[in-house]
Amino acid sequence: MKTIGLIGGMSWESTATYYRYINEAVRDHLGGLASADVILNSLDFSNVVALQTADRWDEAGVLLGTAGAGLARAGADCVLICTNTMHLVADKVARMSGVPLIDIIDETAAALKADGRSRPLLLATRYTMEQGFYTRRMAAHGIDVLIPEADDRARVHGIIFNELCQGIIQDQSRSLLHEIIAASAERGADSVILGCTEIQLLIDAGELALPGYDSTAIHAAAAVRFALSGGKDEACRAAAERV
Structure with missing residues (x-):
């Protein structure tokens, strides 16, 4: 080994x-x-x-x-x-x-492609959602990543740093992520990337409105x-x- x-x-x-x-x-x-x-x-x-x-x-x-x-x-x-x-x-x-x-980006892209997914919503820190490195790497694999609207990006970032990274799990934050995911389907998302390694502590990739991919x-x-x-x-x- x-x-x-x-x-x-x-x-x-x-x-x-x-x-x-x-x-x-x-x-x-x-x-x-x-x-x-x-x-x-x-x-x-x-x-x-x-x-x-x-x-x-x-x-x-x-x-x-x-x-x-x-x-x-x-x-x-x-x-x-x-x-x-x-x-x-x-x-x-x-x-x-x-x-x-x-x-982690290449491996997540491979999992998406294996399932025929090409337009995932990305839930992550604002750095991952906004810096461009993640979406560019995914684009190289033929995957068009969606990110939440600006206000929702700020909320997701806050949940990650102010709650999950500190071991805090809150039901209202879980509900908010589910609402963001549901709204993304109307924008054409075909799946969801849990693109922060802490998000899996809050929501289960197998219990979402869209197919979920737990990057961790x-x-x-x-x-x-x-x-x-x-x-x-x-x-x-x-x-x-x-x-």
Whole structure:
């Protein structure tokens, strides 16, 4: 089994979900007491948020790239950035890490394309919805991403940072997201991307008005496929084919 490197802590609420998803999948596919070989560097999210707020993305890229390089030195065979927003600096992190970076946007695009979806609504932080890096990457896969209206973007961003990243789950916020999703169908959306790794803490991708795609689960599954592929152990190879 290959070793998975996680750049986490952004927030730790969703990083904990990554750890659970990855280990549950490995146990399901290998059985018994099997668990994933994982190295985690959990960053102080307050430092990352300060760089985001100040629009200091180059510095944020160096911070995460340094974390990725450290994971590689520690033995990680791949790196995951355990957040959608910080994929804005994914290219720098990949270069500095020197090992394969499993990209959450590419993996989510692949899941959408496999199901014939081409016009998803994106629910995410305002950085992910407004900076353009996400929609451009999706467009390269032939996917036309919709984002909520400005007021709704602000509300979703607030739910993420003021509630979910702090472990707060509120029914009124869940209702608001469901309303935004329902309205998006009238704009031509054919699916929904839970494009912030914390949103799955609030709403279930399988219980939405449109087909939902949980980027956290998709990303974690891709990591497991990588970890179980290409090894000498026949059980790992067979398991990777089933993930």
